[in-house]
Amino acid sequence: MDTLQQLSAELEQEYNITKKFFELYPDGKGSYKPHPKSYSLSHLVTHIVEIFGWPGFMLQTEELDLGKTDYRPTPLDTKTDLLAALEKNKASSQEALQKATGADLEKNWRLAHNGQTLAEWTKYSAMRHALNQITHHRAQLGVYYRLNDIPLPGSYGPSADDQQF
Numbered sequence: 001m002d003t004l005q006q007l008s009a010e011l012e013q014e015y016n017i018t019k020k021f022f023e024l025y026p027d028g029k030g031s032y033k034p035h036p037k038s039y040s041l042s043h044l045v046t047h048i049v050e051i052f053g054w055p056g057f058m059l060q061t062e063e064l065d066l067g068k069t070d071y072r073p074t075p076l077d078t079k080t081d082l083l084a085a086l087e088k089n090k091a092s093s094q095e096a097l098q099k100a101t102g103a104d105l106e107k108n109w110r111l112a113h114n115g116q117t118l119a120e121w122t123k124y125s126a127m128r129h130a131l132n133q134i135t136h137h138r139a140q141l142g143v144y145y146r147l148n149d150i151p152l153p154g155s156y157g158p159s160a161d162d163q164q165f
């Protein structure tokens with residue numbers, strides 16, 4: 001299996017796990033925050049959904065300059081909207097991965113703010129970072145769910161809620 005196929009397979013695996021979490025999303029609780037400095041639940045899940053589109057975006061661009069865009073994400077606050085946006089962003093990235101070549105992964109990609117480089121990686125490394133971000137933020141979502149007594153689905157094996165004692 002080549003690198004592009006591995007990235008595609010990992011994206012699909014993370015999608016399937018995240019979908020299980022989003023299927024449990026508590027409509028009407030989007031403003032919940034476990035701490036004043038925390039993202040709201042709606043902000044957190046919207047961010048996770050957006051990350052699924054990053055691999056496709058990274059393959060089609062050379063950088064994202066946060067200071068030169070007026071883009072603001074549309075908050076997602078219903079299970080239906082989350083699942084639809086998750087599917088759309090995952091499909092977009094999968095399509096870009098299918099069209100990419102190994103040489104595309106070797107090109108650099110940069111995150112900047114008003115021209116100042118914040119981070120720079122190969123596109124492969126940038127995508128690996130994005131996949132790690134999915135895992136990181138989904139773990140945060142698990143804490144939000146736990147604090148709201150929402151049973152957690154398994155991620156890479158059964159969760160404590162899946163266990164039968």
